[in-house]
Amino acid sequence: MSEQTVISVDTTGGDRGPGTILAGLNKAVRQNPAARFILHGDAAEMERLLRRRAALRSACDLRHAEGVVPMDAKPSYVIRHANGTSMLGALDSVRSGEAQVAVSCGNTGALMALAMLRLRTAPGVDRPAIAVTWPSHAPHGYNIVLDVGADVRADARSMVEFAVMGAEYARLSFNLARPRVGVLNVGSEDHKGRPGIREAANLIAEIGPQAGEFEYVGFVEGGDIVSDRVDVIVTDGFTGNIALKTAEGAARLIHHAMRDAFTKTVLSRAAALLAYGSLRRLQKRIDPRRVNGGVFLGLGGAVVKSHGSADATGVAAAVKLAFRMGESGFSQRVADRMALLPEGRRAIAAGQQDGA
Amino acid sequence: MSEQTVISVDTTGGDRGPGTILAGLNKAVRQNPAARFILHGDAAEMERLLRRRAALRSACDLRHAEGVVPMDAKPSYVIRHANGTSMLGALDSVRSGEAQVAVSCGNTGALMALAMLRLRTAPGVDRPAIAVTWPSHAPHGYNIVLDVGADVRADARSMVEFAVMGAEYARLSFNLARPRVGVLNVGSEDHKGRPGIREAANLIAEIGPQAGEFEYVGFVEGGDIVSDRVDVIVTDGFTGNIALKTAEGAARLIHHAMRDAFTKTVLSRAAALLAYGSLRRLQKRIDPRRVNGGVFLGLGGAVVKSHGSADATGVAAAVKLAFRMGESGFSQRVADRMALLPEGRRAIAAGQQDGA
Numbered sequence A, B: 001m002s003e004q005t006v007i008s009v010d011t012t013g014g015d016r017g018p019g020t021i022l023a024g025l026n027k028a029v030r031q032n033p034a035a036r037f038i039l040h041g042d043a044a045e046m047e048r049l050l051r052r053r054a055a056l057r058s059a060c061d062l063r064h065a066e067g068v069v070p071m072d073a074k075p076s077y078v079i080r081h082a083n084g085t086s087m088l089g090a091l092d093s094v095r096s097g098e099a100q101v102a103v104s105c106g107n108t109g110a111l112m113a114l115a116m117l118r119l120r121t122a123p124g125v126d127r128p129a130i131a132v133t134w135p136s137h138a139p140h141g142y143n144i145v146l147d148v149g150a151d152v153r154a155d156a157r158s159m160v161e162f163a164v165m166g167a168e169y170a171r172l173s174f175n176l177a178r179p180r181v182g183v184l185n186v187g188s189e190d191h192k193g194r195p196g197i198r199e200a201a202n203l204i205a206e207i208g209p210q211a212g213e214f215e216y217v218g219f220v221e222g223g224d225i226v227s228d229r230v231d232v233i234v235t236d237g238f239t240g241n242i243a244l245k246t247a248e249g250a251a252r253l254i255h256h257a258m259r260d261a262f263t264k265t266v267l268s269r270a271a272a273l274l275a276y277g278s279l280r281r282l283q284k285r286i287d288p289r290r291v292n293g294g295v296f297l298g299l300g301g302a303v304v305k306s307h308g309s310a311d312a313t314g315v316a317a318a319v320k321l322a323f324r325m326g327e328s329g330f331s332q333r334v335a336d337r338m339a340l341l342p343e344g345r346r347a348i349a350a351g352q353q354d355g356a
Helices: A018-031 A043-050 A054-058 A075-080 A086-095 A108-119 A156-174 A195-212 A222-226 A238-261 A266-274 A276-286 A312-327 A330-340 A345-352 B018-031 B043-050 B054-058 B075-080 B086-095 B108-119 B156-174 B195-212 B222-226 B238-261 B266-274 B276-286 B312-327 B330-340 B345-352
Strands: A006-010 A036-041 A060-064 A101-104 A129-135 A142-146 A180-184 A215-220 A232-234 A294-297 A302-305 B006-010 B036-041 B060-064 B101-104 B129-135 B142-146 B180-184 B215-220 B232-234 B294-297 B302-305
Touching (some): A018 A043, A018 A054, A036 A086, A043 A060, A086 A302, A101 A312, A142 A238, A180 A238, A238 B222, A266 B266, A276 B238, B036 B043, B043 B060, B142 B156, B156 B312, B312 B330
Parallel strands (some): A006 A036
Antiparallel strands (some): B129 B142
């Protein structure tokens, strides 16, 4: 690519503050020396944090922002009070074309609401989606699940778009020529599930694979999210959000149980020392901080949402992903795919009748 | 209790065959010498499997059944061809009053369909539910989640019944005087989620706690399923099924990753030996075979559904639970609670308008 990739960063969002975010950028710039950043936040504090980081400092353009979007504020409140916040600034750098991708660890609902307001949905997209990379038995270690972020369930037409966008994201993330796409349901047989899910599946099978260049594998169950029989799992948003948080809860529980097991006796503590390398590899593999970079798909610009509690490693992972998206012209690729989806009456009608 | 608890067992359901089920009963009878069983299945094979198990043999009454319900048969097919199967026999022993609880490792959908046909729903219950015990951070190690087994989403009125039945089940399982009940949603704020979920939550808050003697804690998220801020998590069935299978998938993935980590290097293999006891304790804690006993609530008789792939340990856990339910007169307790739920117009109307 001839143009330089610029990433705009909201430095005040997140639970851990700008120090952690700048530490993450410092890691990221070591991995991708070509990356350039526009940082939004408290200018004096950013300068202070950059003082001993010359390489990073020279890659950054600072923009002062007074306001901070609170982690627990409702999207409706944030929309009315967003002026002058670092989150809005980060999005506006993408809107103006100065940056290709925005990164924030802030309030997810607020970020999505502001992103929709400032970047709008991409042409041909009814509704954006949040996609996550999910640890799996796949050779490359992950699958893609989307949408995981919605309050209100997506209709059939939106789920076709999720399938196309998710497949493109899997192509970017895992270098797959023809990703396999499935729809999350309570069973894999065609007659399973609520009517809306079956309608979505039929529509995806009919119009999805050609535009999205993917293989449609049918319904998949919760247990298949980690399997290697599918690369992209499409959900209605509501179910996907609950599945994601449930799995994170299960992983956390097992993590605690493991820690307990390895500190219980003198023998087990000795074992933990012996197995230090292996345990670290295991930790790395199932660590949500490394997976972390949730992506907003279907907007008029790319947005990577890192976990609110992300540490420097998590921030670096999100920036790495953002860099890859910017470099590859990901948003344009998605738009090109969307343009191939038929806008015909049938598809729209099918989408609208799905009120179940 | 003066009367003896009798458990009827479907010995042919499940992936592993009667040998595993009888081995499980053998474990169970050692733990509960007072248990009595009516076994349904191939009489000659059961006799052969019982030959060297004198204690178990003397606790069993055998009933020959020619037919086996296939694990992959659709419920609609099974209902038409169930005559003479061991699954139907096991349910009919409860229907006739000879046994208090039926246990099967067979096809879940078929078992529920036949149970509804032969045992009917309990008085005052619109729709039965499948409840599971879910490993958690609670002091006693588990929470209850229901419904996890439905194709079609439950309405608000049914979810009130789930709350009452789930609370009673938590009382039985964990000796809690006043269990805390929450409703699974995408956020804990009152305005979150689809309209049907909010309607259910309002109805539970209004009429549930008095009849069910529980504390209603409001909406909980996927991550809260493992928390100790709630004992019983009510779901609409569809979402619960996906959450359950997703969590099982996550646990399996981590289990495999752990096994890999501890066999990778000589050092880590040595560590695994050193930590053998701790790893076994950990395994036991997160082992779905021990959790296993799903329970059908709201039927005119008690049914425990063990995992299709349950081994002897899993079967023994299911029998132990069945024994406890029979001994405590669980079905009657649930019926008594249900009778306390107002049948008033308002509640029913609220349930019916929930079509979202």
